[in-house]
Amino acid sequence: MTTNRQIQKETKKERIKREKQEAIYNDIFKTDYFIVVIDLNKIEDIITTEKNIFIKHKFSCCCYDIQNSSYYNHSKFYHIQGDNMTYKFIIQELIKQDFNKPIDNDIICNHKFFEGIDTIEGNNIQFEPYLSS
Numbered sequence: 578m579t580t581n582r583q584i585q586k587e588t589k590k591e592r593i594k595r596e597k598q599e600a601i602y603n604d605i606f607k608t609d610y611f612i613v614v615i616d617l618n619k620i621e622d623i624i625t626t627e628k629n630i631f632i633k634h635k636f637s638c639c640c641y642d643i644q645n646s647s648y649y650n651h652s653k654f655y656h657i658q659g660d661n662m663t664y665k666f667i668i669q670e671l672i673k674q675d676f677n678k679p680i681d682n683d684i685i686c687n688h689k690f691f692e693g694i695d696t697i698e699g700n701n702i703q704f705e706p707y708l709s710s
């Protein structure tokens with residue numbers, strides 16, 4: 578889902594890099610519910626030394642708001658357990674738990690690009706996905 582503007586701005590070198598990354602991610606992140614766009618160089622980065630964390634997915638985007646969903650501002654939590662909390666590991670665990678599967682079939686949410694994982698201030702074990710449209 579690349580826009581025309583992005584295609585025009587992208588250089589040949591950037592395109593080759595993006596296509597290489599997409600091919601790798603198609604193999605390691607098998608899900609229909611979101612697309613990982615985290616840079617390949619960052620994917621093995623460890624985000625925390627905690628062994629048990631929660632990913633809090635809050636349905637606070639404009640899609641749920643505009644379409645008057647009863648889920649607006651509600652959250653779904655995903656428990657992740659492991660010794661090596663890299664982006665790659667966490668995302669693979671989220672995929673196993675059907676992360677970002679539509680919670681409400683009447684709502685179309687365009688926030689499918691998984692750009693990162695944000696920390697929540699004052700909380701060491703809870704994180705939030707950063708999803709863009």
Ligand SMILES: [Zn+2]
Pocket residue numbers: 638639640641685686687688
């Ligand atoms: Zn959305």
